[in-house]
Amino acid sequence: MSMTVSIYDMSLAALQIQLKAWGEPSYRAQQIWEWLYRHKVTDFNAMANLPQALRDRLAAYYQVGRLEQVTTQRSSDGQTVKRLLRLPDGQLIESVLMAYDDKRRTACISTQAGCAMGCVFCATGQMGFARHLSAGEIVEQALLFARQLESEGERLSNVVLMGMGEPLHNYDATLEAIARLNDPDGLNIGQRHITLSTVGLVPAIQRFADEKLQIGLAISLHAVTDQERSQLLPVNRRWPLAELLDAVRYYIAQTGRRVTFEWALIAGENDTVEQAQRLGELLKGLLCHVNLIPLNPTHGYDGQPSNPARVNHFQETLHGYGVSSSVRVRRGIDIQAGCGQLKADVAQSDQQ
Ligand code: SAH
Numbered sequence: 001m002s003m004t005v006s007i008y009d010m011s012l013a014a015l016q017i018q019l020k021a022w023g024e025p026s027y028r029a030q031q032i033w034e035w036l037y038r039h040k041v042t043d044f045n046a047m048a049n050l051p052q053a054l055r056d057r058l059a060a061y062y063q064v065g066r067l068e069q070v071t072t073q074r075s076s077d078g079q080t081v082k083r084l085l086r087l088p089d090g091q092l093i094e095s096v097l098m099a100y101d102d103k104r105r106t107a108c109i110s111t112q113a114g115c116a117m118g119c120v121f122c123a124t125g126q127m128g129f130a131r132h133l134s135a136g137e138i139v140e141q142a143l144l145f146a147r148q149l150e151s152e153g154e155r156l157s158n159v160v161l162m163g164m165g166e167p168l169h170n171y172d173a174t175l176e177a178i179a180r181l182n183d184p185d186g187l188n189i190g191q192r193h194i195t196l197s198t199v200g201l202v203p204a205i206q207r208f209a210d211e212k213l214q215i216g217l218a219i220s221l222h223a224v225t226d227q228e229r230s231q232l233l234p235v236n237r238r239w240p241l242a243e244l245l246d247a248v249r250y251y252i253a254q255t256g257r258r259v260t261f262e263w264a265l266i267a268g269e270n271d272t273v274e275q276a277q278r279l280g281e282l283l284k285g286l287l288c289h290v291n292l293i294p295l296n297p298t299h300g301y302d303g304q305p306s307n308p309a310r311v312n313h314f315q316e317t318l319h320g321y322g323v324s325s326s327v328r329v330r331r332g333i334d335i336q337a338g339c340g341q342l343k344a345d346v347a348q349s350d351q352q
Pocket residue numbers: 119121122123161162163164165166167197198199218219220262263264293294295296297298339340341
């Protein structure tokens with residue numbers, strides 16, 4: 001393993017300290033920063049306004065990113081690209097880019113290798129936890145897509161922290177990554193164009209609310225009784241629904257933002273009209289929206305997606321309570337890039 005550090009793991013403040021220690025003028029850190037995050041160069045030698053000696057010194061100590069691209073897959077309609085990336089210690093993560101007709105380009109990125117939360121229907125949960133990603137490793141996933149898009153005359157417009165891992169379990173690195181994505185001198189992605197999805201870590205949601213950012217919050221709900229939710233999402237035993245809903249109300253109060261609830265529709269499990277009614281009762285009057293996602297089948301769970309008629313009925317029932325919802329189009333299913341499918345294939349081939 002290389003002894004050099006990824007420069008993406010340096011904050012601007014840390015970079016300033018390093019350059020000061022090298023006797024460089026104070027504006028150099030900002031110059032480097034803009035080369036990295038605005039121009040997205042991949043090589044210190046491209047930093048044209050730095051003296052050659054400084055470029056050489058940087059290259060001796062740092063690398064411009066350390067994610068190795070193992071494979072890239074494009075869906076048959078060309079609108080979804082999935083990347084498998086290898087971290088310096090050999091861990092594998094995935095990130096996905098989705099193109100929409102309205103010009104939105106959304107990167108779905110990972111915050112951990114594996115996940116400790118053990119949700120039964122999730123491919124990442126089925127693998128268990130390997131480690132947290134660093135802020136640089138989180139940001140670099142978005143940078144890879146942003147760079148690719150810019151070379152095609154386009155721009156990365158949105159980021160969702162919905163890949164592998166539970167972002168609020170890796171709180172500090174996730175918040176640092178969000179700040180970096182949002183930085184006007186860097187990727188310049190508006191807070192309202194960044195969404196964080198959580199399984200429901202209540203104290204972390206409260207802390208996140210206190211940051212008073214404008215980041216979109218998505219909550220993986222999937223069930224409306226504690227008994228049912230605990231079966232699917234073990235974390236519910238620790239922080240039951242009533243506490244979770246309190247934390248959500250607090251987030252809305254602190255930020256004024258509408259919260260999204262995610263509901264993976266599993267045939268015969270959580271897709272009945274009665275469940276939709278209870279969900280409607282629970283959410284009516286709340287500043288929220290429900291994303292209905294027909295389950296993506298995974299190898300470790302035998303549930304199946306609800307059929308379209310059920311999905312429609314569920315959505316209509318919610319509508320009766322004044323609760324808005326949309327059915328999330330499953331993207332990149334032919335390249336296993338759907339929610340909860342990330343890394344499933346690799347984990348499988350590992351077992352062979
Ligand atoms: N750990 C975070 C974010 C990553 S998962 C969280 O759980 O919210 C992103 C979303 O995909 C979550 O709503 C999760 O519940 C959902 N998901 C996981 N596995 C899925 C599957 N097999 N089918 C449909 N959605 C799934």
